[in-house]
Amino acid sequence: MLNGGNKETNDRVPPGQTLTEGFPVLHYGSVPYYHDMSKWDLKIFGLVEEELTFTFDEFMALPRREFKNDIHCVTTWSKLDNVWEGVSVATLMEKVKLKPEAKYVMFHAEHGWTTNLPIEDFLLDTTFLGIKHNGEPLTPEHGYPVRTVVPHLYFWKSAKWLRGIEFMEKDKPGFWERNGYHMYGDPWKEQRYDFD
Ligand SMILES: Nc1nc2c(c(=O)[nH]1)N[C@H]1C(S)=C(S)[C@@H](COP(=O)(O)O)O[C@H]1N2
Ligand SMILES: [Mo]
Secondary structure, three states, rough: OOOOOHHHHOOOOOOOOOOOOOOOOOOOOOOOOOOHHOOOOOOOOOEOOOEEEHHHHHHOOOOOOOEEEEEOOOOOOEEEEEEEEEEEEHHHHHOOOOOOOEEEEEEHHHOOOOEEEHHHHHHHOOEEEEEEEEEEEEEHHHOOOOEEEEEOOHHHHHHHHHHHHHEEEEOOOOOHHOOOOOOOOHHHHOOOEOOO
Protein backbone atom coordinates (compact mmCIF):
# COMPACT_ATOMS: atom_id res chain seq x y z
CA MET A 1 0.00 0.00 0.00
CA LEU A 2 1.14 3.45 -0.90
CA ASN A 3 1.10 5.05 2.48
CA GLY A 4 0.12 2.18 4.72
CA GLY A 5 -3.33 3.74 4.91
CA ASN A 6 -6.71 2.29 4.04
CA LYS A 7 -7.95 1.96 0.48
CA GLU A 8 -10.19 5.02 0.63
CA THR A 9 -7.26 7.13 1.73
CA ASN A 10 -4.87 5.71 -0.83
CA ASP A 11 -7.37 6.47 -3.61
CA ARG A 12 -6.99 10.11 -2.67
CA VAL A 13 -3.21 10.13 -2.90
CA PRO A 14 -1.80 10.73 -6.40
CA PRO A 15 1.12 8.62 -7.68
CA GLY A 16 4.49 9.38 -6.14
CA GLN A 17 3.01 11.30 -3.19
CA THR A 18 3.29 10.57 0.55
CA LEU A 19 0.91 11.77 3.24
CA THR A 20 1.96 14.31 5.79
CA GLU A 21 0.17 15.28 8.98
CA GLY A 22 1.99 18.59 9.29
CA PHE A 23 1.69 21.60 7.05
CA PRO A 24 5.09 22.15 5.42
CA VAL A 25 6.04 25.68 4.39
CA LEU A 26 7.48 26.06 0.91
CA HIS A 27 8.21 29.11 -1.16
CA TYR A 28 10.84 31.05 -3.02
CA GLY A 29 12.09 34.24 -1.39
CA SER A 30 11.13 35.85 1.89
CA VAL A 31 7.85 35.90 3.79
CA PRO A 32 6.13 39.30 3.59
CA TYR A 33 5.11 40.66 6.99
CA TYR A 34 2.42 43.32 6.75
CA HIS A 35 2.22 46.10 9.29
CA ASP A 36 -0.23 48.42 7.63
CA MET A 37 -3.08 46.79 5.74
CA SER A 38 -4.14 50.15 4.31
CA LYS A 39 -1.23 49.65 1.86
CA TRP A 40 -2.49 46.25 0.73
CA ASP A 41 -4.74 45.81 -2.29
CA LEU A 42 -5.83 43.11 -4.70
CA LYS A 43 -6.05 44.03 -8.38
CA ILE A 44 -8.14 42.30 -11.01
CA PHE A 45 -6.78 43.27 -14.40
CA GLY A 46 -5.96 42.25 -17.96
CA LEU A 47 -8.81 41.13 -20.23
CA VAL A 48 -11.66 42.57 -18.16
CA GLU A 49 -14.13 45.28 -19.15
CA GLU A 50 -13.14 47.29 -16.09
CA GLU A 51 -10.14 46.77 -13.81
CA LEU A 52 -10.96 46.37 -10.14
CA THR A 53 -9.00 47.09 -6.99
CA PHE A 54 -10.08 45.69 -3.64
CA THR A 55 -8.81 47.31 -0.48
CA PHE A 56 -8.14 44.98 2.45
CA ASP A 57 -11.41 45.98 4.13
CA GLU A 58 -13.40 45.53 0.93
CA PHE A 59 -11.92 42.11 0.29
CA MET A 60 -12.43 40.92 3.86
CA ALA A 61 -16.07 42.01 3.70
CA LEU A 62 -16.84 39.69 0.77
CA PRO A 63 -19.06 36.69 1.56
CA ARG A 64 -17.06 33.57 2.40
CA ARG A 65 -17.76 29.90 2.64
CA GLU A 66 -16.11 26.69 3.76
CA PHE A 67 -14.06 24.47 1.44
CA LYS A 68 -12.67 21.00 2.18
CA ASN A 69 -9.90 19.53 0.09
CA ASP A 70 -6.68 17.57 -0.27
CA ILE A 71 -3.50 19.32 -1.39
CA HIS A 72 -0.55 17.86 -3.26
CA CYS A 73 2.87 19.47 -3.37
CA VAL A 74 5.23 18.67 -6.24
CA THR A 75 7.95 17.92 -3.65
CA THR A 76 5.82 14.76 -2.96
CA TRP A 77 3.86 15.56 0.20
CA SER A 78 0.07 15.47 0.23
CA LYS A 79 -2.15 16.71 3.01
CA LEU A 80 -5.73 15.43 3.23
CA ASP A 81 -8.85 16.94 4.79
CA ASN A 82 -7.96 20.60 4.84
CA VAL A 83 -10.78 22.87 5.95
CA TRP A 84 -10.61 26.37 4.64
CA GLU A 85 -12.64 29.53 4.73
CA GLY A 86 -12.45 31.65 1.63
CA VAL A 87 -14.09 33.68 -1.09
CA SER A 88 -15.40 31.57 -3.94
CA VAL A 89 -14.38 32.45 -7.47
CA ALA A 90 -18.11 32.77 -8.27
CA THR A 91 -18.45 35.50 -5.62
CA LEU A 92 -15.44 37.33 -7.00
CA MET A 93 -16.58 36.97 -10.60
CA GLU A 94 -19.98 38.54 -9.83
CA LYS A 95 -18.00 41.80 -9.81
CA VAL A 96 -15.87 41.11 -12.87
CA LYS A 97 -16.90 41.25 -16.51
CA LEU A 98 -14.47 39.23 -18.61
CA LYS A 99 -13.62 40.03 -22.19
CA PRO A 100 -14.36 37.06 -24.45
CA GLU A 101 -10.65 36.66 -25.32
CA ALA A 102 -9.78 35.81 -21.69
CA LYS A 103 -8.52 32.20 -21.74
CA TYR A 104 -5.77 32.05 -19.11
CA VAL A 105 -5.14 33.46 -15.66
CA MET A 106 -1.94 34.65 -14.00
CA PHE A 107 -1.87 34.94 -10.22
CA HIS A 108 0.45 37.70 -9.03
CA ALA A 109 1.86 37.49 -5.54
CA GLU A 110 3.99 39.74 -3.37
CA HIS A 111 7.59 40.23 -4.62
CA GLY A 112 6.51 39.61 -8.23
CA TRP A 113 6.02 35.84 -7.86
CA THR A 114 3.53 34.46 -10.41
CA THR A 115 1.80 31.26 -11.50
CA ASN A 116 -0.43 30.56 -14.52
CA LEU A 117 -3.45 28.36 -15.19
CA PRO A 118 -6.24 27.97 -17.77
CA ILE A 119 -9.37 29.99 -17.04
CA GLU A 120 -11.54 26.82 -16.80
CA ASP A 121 -9.41 25.67 -13.87
CA PHE A 122 -9.72 29.06 -12.20
CA LEU A 123 -13.50 29.06 -12.65
CA LEU A 124 -14.04 25.63 -11.05
CA ASP A 125 -16.06 25.79 -7.84
CA THR A 126 -13.22 24.00 -6.02
CA THR A 127 -10.85 26.92 -6.68
CA PHE A 128 -11.04 29.79 -4.18
CA LEU A 129 -9.29 32.62 -2.40
CA GLY A 130 -8.38 31.25 1.00
CA ILE A 131 -8.38 33.35 4.17
CA LYS A 132 -8.44 30.74 6.97
CA HIS A 133 -7.00 27.23 7.23
CA ASN A 134 -8.36 24.79 9.81
CA GLY A 135 -10.15 27.59 11.63
CA GLU A 136 -7.25 30.04 11.90
CA PRO A 137 -6.32 33.02 9.74
CA LEU A 138 -3.46 32.08 7.40
CA THR A 139 -0.11 32.53 9.10
CA PRO A 140 2.40 34.82 7.36
CA GLU A 141 4.28 31.69 6.16
CA HIS A 142 1.16 30.17 4.59
CA GLY A 143 0.10 33.30 2.72
CA TYR A 144 -1.56 35.87 4.99
CA PRO A 145 -3.83 37.64 4.26
CA VAL A 146 -5.07 35.74 1.21
CA ARG A 147 -3.86 32.94 -1.03
CA THR A 148 -5.43 31.16 -3.94
CA VAL A 149 -6.16 27.47 -3.50
CA VAL A 150 -6.35 25.31 -6.64
CA PRO A 151 -6.47 21.86 -5.07
CA HIS A 152 -6.73 19.78 -8.26
CA LEU A 153 -3.30 21.02 -9.44
CA TYR A 154 0.07 20.75 -7.69
CA PHE A 155 0.19 23.18 -4.80
CA TRP A 156 2.66 25.56 -6.46
CA LYS A 157 -0.37 26.79 -8.47
CA SER A 158 -1.85 28.07 -5.17
CA ALA A 159 -0.32 31.52 -4.81
CA LYS A 160 0.41 32.73 -1.30
CA TRP A 161 0.30 36.50 -0.59
CA LEU A 162 -1.95 37.11 -3.56
CA ARG A 163 -1.97 40.68 -4.90
CA GLY A 164 -3.34 40.36 -8.42
CA ILE A 165 -5.38 38.24 -10.78
CA GLU A 166 -4.66 38.87 -14.45
CA PHE A 167 -6.75 37.54 -17.32
CA MET A 168 -4.84 36.74 -20.51
CA GLU A 169 -5.53 35.54 -24.03
CA LYS A 170 -2.46 33.29 -24.27
CA ASP A 171 -0.83 31.06 -21.71
CA LYS A 172 2.39 32.41 -20.21
CA PRO A 173 4.70 30.69 -17.74
CA GLY A 174 4.78 31.94 -14.16
CA PHE A 175 7.78 31.78 -11.83
CA TRP A 176 8.20 28.01 -11.40
CA GLU A 177 6.90 27.32 -14.89
CA ARG A 178 9.82 29.39 -16.27
CA ASN A 179 12.13 27.35 -14.05
CA GLY A 180 11.33 23.87 -15.30
CA TYR A 181 7.94 23.08 -13.78
CA HIS A 182 5.02 21.90 -15.88
CA MET A 183 2.71 24.50 -17.44
CA TYR A 184 -0.40 22.72 -16.09
CA GLY A 185 0.65 20.51 -13.16
CA ASP A 186 -1.95 17.73 -12.81
CA PRO A 187 -0.84 15.60 -9.84
CA TRP A 188 -2.81 12.56 -11.07
CA LYS A 189 -0.74 12.59 -14.28
CA GLU A 190 2.47 13.46 -12.42
CA GLN A 191 2.96 16.60 -14.49
CA ARG A 192 5.81 17.79 -12.29
CA TYR A 193 8.38 19.11 -14.76
CA ASP A 194 8.14 20.53 -18.25
CA PHE A 195 9.36 17.23 -19.77
CA ASP A 196 6.63 15.15 -18.00
N1 LIG B 1 3.71 33.74 -3.48
C1 LIG B 1 4.13 32.48 -3.51
N2 LIG B 1 3.20 31.51 -3.47
C2 LIG B 1 3.58 30.21 -3.48
C3 LIG B 1 4.94 29.85 -3.55
C4 LIG B 1 5.90 30.89 -3.59
O1 LIG B 1 7.13 30.68 -3.68
N3 LIG B 1 5.45 32.20 -3.56
N4 LIG B 1 5.29 28.52 -3.56
C5 LIG B 1 4.29 27.55 -3.98
C6 LIG B 1 4.65 26.21 -3.64
S1 LIG B 1 5.91 25.52 -4.55
C7 LIG B 1 3.95 25.46 -2.73
S2 LIG B 1 4.24 23.80 -2.53
C8 LIG B 1 2.93 26.08 -1.87
C9 LIG B 1 3.26 25.81 -0.42
O2 LIG B 1 2.31 26.39 0.41
P1 LIG B 1 2.48 26.25 1.98
O3 LIG B 1 3.82 26.87 2.31
O4 LIG B 1 1.34 26.95 2.57
O5 LIG B 1 2.49 24.76 2.27
O6 LIG B 1 2.83 27.48 -2.08
C10 LIG B 1 2.90 27.87 -3.41
N5 LIG B 1 2.61 29.26 -3.47
MO1 LIG C 1 5.75 23.23 -4.15
